[in-house]
Amino acid sequence: xxxxxxxxxxxxxxxxxxxxxxxxxxxxxxxxxxxxxxxxxxxxxxxxxxxxxxxxxxxxxxxxxxxxxxxxxxxxxxxxxxxxxxxxxxxxxxxxxxxxxxxxxxxxxxxxxxxxxxxxxxxxxxxxxxxxxxxxxxxxxxxxxxxxxxxxxxxxxxxxxxxxxxxxxxxxxxxxxxxxxxxxxxxxxxxxxxxxxxxxxxxxxxxxxxxxxxxxxxxxxxxxxxxxxxxxxxxxxxxxxxxxxxxxxxxxxxxxxxxxxxxxxxxxxxxxxxxxxxxxxxxxxxxxxxxxxxxxxxxxxxxxxxxxxxxxxxxxxxxxxxxxxxxxxxxxxxxxxxxxxxxxxxxxxxxxxxxxxxxxxxxxxxxxxxxxxxxxxxxxxxxxxxxxxxxxxxxxxxxxxxxxxxxxxxxxxxxxxxxxxxxxxxxxxxxxxxxxxxxxxxxxxxxxxxxxxxxxxxxxxxxxxxxxxxxxxxxxxxxxxxxxxxxxxxxxxxxxxxxxxxxxxxxxxxxxxxxxxxxxxxxxxxxxxxxxxxxxxxxxxxxxxxxxxxxxxxxxxxxxxxxxxxxxxxxxxxxxxxxxxxxxxxxxxxxxxxxxxxxxxxxxxxxxxxxxxxxxxxxxxxxxxxxxxxxxxxxxxxxxxxxxxxxxxxxxxxxxxxxxxxxxxx
Numbered sequence: 118x119x120x121x122x123x124x125x126x127x128x129x130x131x132x133x134x135x136x137x138x139x140x141x142x143x144x145x146x147x148x149x150x151x152x153x154x155x156x157x158x159x160x161x162x163x164x165x166x167x168x169x170x171x172x173x174x175x176x177x178x179x180x181x182x183x184x185x186x187x188x189x190x191x192x193x194x195x196x197x198x199x200x201x202x203x204x205x206x207x208x209x210x211x212x213x214x215x216x217x218x219x220x221x222x223x224x225x226x227x228x229x230x231x232x233x234x235x236x237x238x239x240x241x242x243x244x245x246x247x248x249x250x251x252x253x254x255x256x257x258x259x260x261x262x263x264x265x266x267x268x269x270x271x272x273x274x275x276x277x278x279x280x281x282x283x284x285x286x287x288x289x290x291x292x293x294x295x296x297x298x299x300x301x302x303x304x305x306x307x308x309x310x311x312x313x314x315x316x317x318x319x320x321x322x323x324x325x326x327x328x329x330x331x332x333x334x335x336x337x338x339x340x341x342x343x344x345x346x347x348x349x350x351x352x353x354x355x356x357x358x359x360x361x362x363x364x365x366x367x368x369x370x371x372x373x374x375x376x377x378x379x380x381x382x383x384x385x386x387x388x389x390x391x392x393x394x395x396x397x398x399x400x401x402x403x404x405x406x407x408x409x410x411x412x413x414x415x416x417x418x419x420x421x422x423x424x425x426x427x428x429x430x431x432x433x434x435x436x437x438x439x440x441x442x443x444x445x446x447x448x449x450x451x452x453x454x455x456x457x458x459x460x461x462x463x464x465x466x467x468x469x470x471x472x473x474x475x476x477x478x479x480x481x482x483x484x485x486x487x488x489x490x491x492x493x494x495x496x497x498x499x500x501x502x503x504x505x506x507x508x509x510x511x512x513x514x515x516x517x518x519x520x521x522x523x524x525x526x527x528x529x530x531x532x533x534x535x536x537x538x539x540x541x542x543x544x545x546x547x548x549x550x551x552x553x554x555x556x557x558x559x560x561x562x563x564x565x566x567x568x569x570x571x572x573x574x575x576x577x578x579x580x581x582x583x584x585x586x587x588x589x590x591x592x593x594x595x596x597x598x599x600x601x602x603x604x605x606x607x608x609x610x611x612x613x614x615x616x617x618x619x620x621x622x623x624x625x626x627x628x629x630x631x632x633x634x635x636x637x638x639x640x641x642x643x644x645x646x647x648x649x650x651x652x653x654x655x656x657x658x659x660x661x662x663x664x665x666x667x668x669x670x671x672x673x674x675x676x677x678x679x680x681x682x683x684x685x686x687x688x689x690x691x692x693x694x695x696x697x698x699x700x701x702x703x704x705x706x707x708x709x710x711x712x713x714x715x716x717x718x719x720x721x722x723x724x725x726x727x728x729x730x731x732x733x734x735x736x737x738x739x740x741x742x743x744x745x746x747x748x749x750x751x752x753x754x755x756x757x758x759x760x761x762x763x764x765x766x767x768x769x770x771x772x773x774x775x776x777x778x779x780x781x782x783x
Contacts (some may be wrong), residue, residue, distance in 0.1 A: 121149065122445035123449045124154075126448065128160075146482045146485050149185045150179055151189060184251065193221050194221045195223075200217075207225065222265050252349070257345075277329050295321035310322070331366045354377075355378070368398075385419075394529055396408070417461065423473065429476050433480050434484070438497070450464040495739045499554065500556065501555070508594065540725055541736065555721040556581070556583075561589070563589070563591050567606050569606075582698070583696075585604075608668065610692060611688065612667060613688045618662055621659055647675060649673060656705055660704030730752050734747065741781060744756075750776060752774050753772070754772045764779060
């Protein structure tokens with residue numbers, strides 16, 4: 118780990134005790150401080166009148182204590198004078214109302230007026246702050262995306278229409294691709310097409326609206342990144358993302374254009390397996406490179422019980438094990454006022470060090486000492502990749518059945534099977550190279566293009582294994598069903614024909630109803646049985662079942678009741694040196710779902726890690742293995758090999774861990 122840090126707000130607290138704060142930071146092992154993401158009104162209190170002296174003094178005070186700075190552009194919170202004088206900078210909601218001052222992220226990212234002011238403040242800020250040698254990195258804005266809602270203003274509408282013209286070339290082509298013939302929705306002028314964010318609207322229009330907004334955020338970030346790089350070459354440029362899977366922006370594109378991928382990861386938001394999924398996502402955004410955690414909690418994200426000191430330490434070590442190069446706490450001190458006044462800082466609101474300060478200090482000083490011994494470690498090597506496609510995500514979000522399918526939930530569930538087996542997984546876009554993996558998983562990849570199909574075929578021919586589940590290759594690039602059986606471009610590789618499928622909820626029994634007198638929905642799970650390898654398996658699927666036939670593949674599990682009784686449910690095919698598995702089901706029972714993933718791993722010759730209690734991690738980086746207990750019970754993990762403990766207790770090939778204990782073995 119290179120950086121141990123926190124967020125600091127001298128524009129809020131003033132400079133009276135900044136030297137004392139910097140001393141306490143240094144004594145806690147902090148060597149990087151994030152400043153400025155909400156400070157525009159203090160940087161430029163009147164248009165054209167910059168007051169940056171307090172910022173220079175803050176950075177200089179931190180430098181005196183050997184602390185580096187990640188400076189932020191302040192564009193997440195435009196000042197009141199700006200939004201008051203230039204109301205076109207404020208976003209417009211779908212109902213036509215404008216946002217108002219008093220929050221954050223309430224600006225329109227396409228507004229030429231706002232972008233002009235952004236360019237001016239970022240230009241001035243980067244020229245001045247690049248003079249300080251301890252300013253080593255920049256964060257663009259803060260958690261880019263639709264915090265206050267997507268904008269529907271006339272600037273956005275005009276940009277959307279221009280974006281559509283570039284994408285489709287003509288209205289005739291747009292009408293064809295969107296399939297506007299149903300409900301008489303043909304467009305005869307570009308001005309007729311408006312952004313769509315919600316409601317029972319054409320799915321293709323909703324899908325392209327999501328693509329457009331993502332592209333606008335990319336433009337907004339790239340504008341700032343270009344200024345920073347011009348005025349401060351050598352500084353690392355990033356922005357703080359969210360996740361595991363954030364739906365407003367294509368993060369593969371966003372962080373592909375920045376220097377480091379960064380996540381705001383509060384470990385109490387998700388279960389531990391979901392937290393690990395987030396780290397695997399962000400490690401995968403820039404292959405071969407570690408990621409930064411730019412925000413996490415010293416306490417709980419809400420105002421409940423904070424983590425125990427040992428639990429905070431386990432989270433921090435887990436982050437390092439998965440490839441984090443920076444671990445930054447939000448925030449230095451609990452604020453006295455504002456919307457986030459209940460978020461617990463490292464210091465109490467009184468300004469005095471307490472339990473959280475001591476927990477952070479103990480952890481950071483230990484990590485700095487051990488990380489120096491570890492030296493440069495390679496990143497964890499993932500034998501498995503889960504493909505996550507933003508077009509597929511947005512297609513389901515634009516569809517009336519998206520909530521049933523729960524595309525992100527399928528990814529998290531598959532990831533949890535790997536997490537429980539201590540198998541590291543990358544979560545990658547479909548255009549990524551597959552050659553480094555032994556198993557590639559496609560969860561409900563409903564859109565498949567010819568290039569992806571060709572690369573999957575080459576991967577299998579060369580000895581790889583592909584597991585596909587759910588709705589595979591059934592829609593085109595605009596989210597419309599293809600006019601043929603699926604899976605498009607992949608039928609031969611998987612040896613299957615998918616005619617369609619059905620959702621497994623019901624309104625048709627005499628005591629069920631869609632509307633009258635009240636909605637009453639039943640579930641109609643479908644049973645399936647078969648053999649996976651040498652294991653007899655059985656279970657049910659409760660969300661969706663494929664109308665499926667084997668065509669070159671071997672049916673290894675069948676549906677045993679319902680409309681599709683006797684039809685294949687899971688099909689296996691050997692091709693070249695590799696294998697494919699297709700499971701035509703969403704919502705399988707836990708035991709069956711686990712058996713399917715286990716069988717895919719065995720076909721791919723991926724060995725699971727040692728057996729442990731759930732939420733005890735075993736992660737290897739090079740010749741170093743991290744064993745981390747995220748539970749409140751003591752445990753012993755048998756690694757079956759010798760080594761030397763750099764931290765914790767390791768004897769006779771077994772790590773002995775107290776509650777929330779950490780053992781590091783070389």
